Amino acid sequence: MIDNFNGRILLQPNEIPKNWINILPDLPSSMTPLINPMDGKPIPPEMAFAIFPKECVMQEFSLEPFIPIPKDLREIFARTYRPSPLHRALGLERDLGIEGDRIKIFYKNESCSPTGSHKPNTAITQAYYAKKEGTEELVTETGAGQWGSALAYGCNLYRLKCIVYMVRASFIQKPGRTILMRAFNAEVHASPSNLTESGNKFLQKDPKHPGSLGIAISEALEHSMRSDKARYSLGSVVNFVLLHQTIIGQEAKIQLAKVGIKKPDIIIGCMGGGSNFGGLMIPFMKDKLNGTTPDMEFIGVEPRACPSVCKGEYRWDFGDSSMKGPIVKMYTLGHTFVPSPIHAGGLRYHGMAPIISILYKNKFLNTVMHHQTEVINAGIQFARAEGILPAPETAHAIQETINQALKAKENNEKKVILFNFSGHGFFDLLAYKEFMAGNLKEFELPTNEIQRNLDSEEMPIIDETKF
């Protein structure tokens, strides 16, 4: 019988969720505000309208448990790539020697999107609202280029201009992403660039500065502020981005139900800013927060080179490196931190989404960290088991999934493990090439460097009593 039980569970276009799931009203402690760096006070929505598309700002602050997905946006998703498949990892289970039904591994395959990752879920949405509100241009930053190419795609769909500041290390390492963005009509600049004050500041220190997401955010923010017809677009961290990604977890829930699974025992995702993990886990986390599924485990995976939650501190910090953008309460390594050039460029961010920070702080989720060599090794193991080459970011989630499956096998436990296959590695082949040649480097962030960043005079001091 050829059906869903065969390992690939598909949904119909009319099963695309009709709402995004907002976790804000359910959080164990209330959402922290975004702080204006000028006066140290919470930014009111009206002020944020000048930065982001208005509708996104409204969503950022909303306490409605469900926010409707506009019908014409759902139609665009249906016309392009959603719903995405859920796979049972039968090949990986076989290779791990866990055949049978005691341990089941599932992955939600977001690599089937037009740019190969989960990012278009919010890129298309932001472009949709921007267009509707009369904006003509979206400006953003990108690390490895997953986000930049998604926004280029989204803007192209609605015929908006798209400007991307790309972290120079990745700009050099991953020329393919730049070409893809340009094929979708975007303007791409290596960051730090000489086009902005923020960029120039870093270029003066080092003309070959490798850049960081923090710096690129500063440049994009500055650029977007120049015109009233331009807005800034963000691919992770903020609440509305995680909200847009909740399509992933909602679809996964329906798909698991179709094969008779009420809930997974462990949910895993890699974390850079937190959007793919957030998108998968929020619909399930809501059940845990409501007390329905107290035993469900959530594991966010970070690189050892940039362990924002694992080794960072929960405190107020700038989202960007030039201290121009909002101040956010989150786990952070300090906005002055410039991470090592690991291939998982999408995980090279000094902070973490406030939603994930609050959940971790309140012990509703765990985090772990892995070295890039073991991660890329897991990526190859997965490619050979499942036939899809993962992005280095995604391979972090795979490595942890393998660890959890083997642990359950050793303990003879019954487990359903679900992870987010956030993107394919077709643009990240250099990582695999270096690994196969034995040249892949390991980077681990020394604790004293973290402390130095966090002790920096540049770290903001916020008086919460003044809110």
Place this chain on the structure above:
Amino acid sequence: MIDNFNGRILLQPNEIPKNWINILPDLPSSMTPLINPMDGKPIPPEMAFAIFPKECVMQEFSLEPFIPIPKDLREIFARTYRPSPLHRALGLERDLGIEGDRIKIFYKNESCSPTGSHKPNTAITQAYYAKKEGTEELVTETGAGQWGSALAYGCNLYRLKCIVYMVRASFIQKPGRTILMRAFNAEVHASPSNLTESGNKFLQKDPKHPGSLGIAISEALEHSMRSDKARYSLGSVVNFVLLHQTIIGQEAKIQLAKVGIKKPDIIIGCMGGGSNFGGLMIPFMKDKLNGTTPDMEFIGVEPRACPSVCKGEYRWDFGDSSMKGPIVKMYTLGHTFVPSPIHAGGLRYHGMAPIISILYKNKFLNTVMHHQTEVINAGIQFARAEGILPAPETAHAIQETINQALKAKENNEKKVILFNFSGHGFFDLLAYKEFMAGNLKEFELPTNEIQRNLDSEEMPIIDETKF
């Protein structure tokens, strides 16, 4: 309403065709045999068993109109990527100014496969039969790497060893494909190599020889002959490969019917060896040959640098450059021809599938040729219109689709155009980079060079009266 009319027409896994469609019994003139270069006589099936998987050889000669697809093979397709979507090219129609329903453009999207093209349809099938027959190793050649990575994927699925000889020009131009093949556990060699007699012969003439599909075929054939547990695998040209690809056209037929279209007016595909065009068009061609749809037009698109049908001759020729493999009756530029290094590496073959050759000879299909600059320009136009970056090969079909749509618009005709979106361009970004930088070269094969190849003393002379 979010449904199939929205532009992406999906099928269920249980709608995967249950048979392949064999065009051999319907051809306007009977299929020509494969000739043994040793004695100039037709190769009997038993002799071919030493070259290809036995079941494939049986299919090569079969006159059954339908050949059942094994159930476990259909399950593998269902578990991985089939059925593939059919898209209405609404964005392209808009950009061409043909909105409305007089001219409709559809494309079958084979880029959703794990290696990004239609090639796994036959790669998985060949690996399946090889495994079943006790073969341990498949050896093949590849141009741009689409076929090599598909066979690497297929072999990995069944845990067979895979050896790939890759045309050196592409090996250098497209390192990504090599890494992908190796990630799927294949052994990849630049061709000509020093591992075979055939390779050495060409290396002695020129140590930096750019290679050709013909040379790589010779090397792969020679390599496969060394062991009784190895077989040679071919990704195009022969009947059984086109047969395996008929899944494409059958699905497209069902999908068009779902949106109320009984038949397309024009069917378009690019042609290297002829497998993607063959796979799409054969199920429709069968209707034309049976007299049901006499007006249906079929257009195969070739590069100007390698116009095997457009400028070649219909005659006996070697399939490979070292004259070791079978002699085939086909349109050919001569097996001594080494095509210019255009980016559409999959279209750099001197010959054409006998099935397509016979249909062209009997005027059941037309061919056209395009320059690579106009083709890549069409590729970018398509990416901006439809959000998917095509492989340079595929862009040939797109260019012709655009031409046909504009012609119909000018003539105020009502047309349904269907083309095969054979693969994405994520591994071919250099072509787009060069185009955007204005550095893309045009290559046109001069007629006198073709004549020189065809007049070569190396061309075989076959006495058909001896069969």
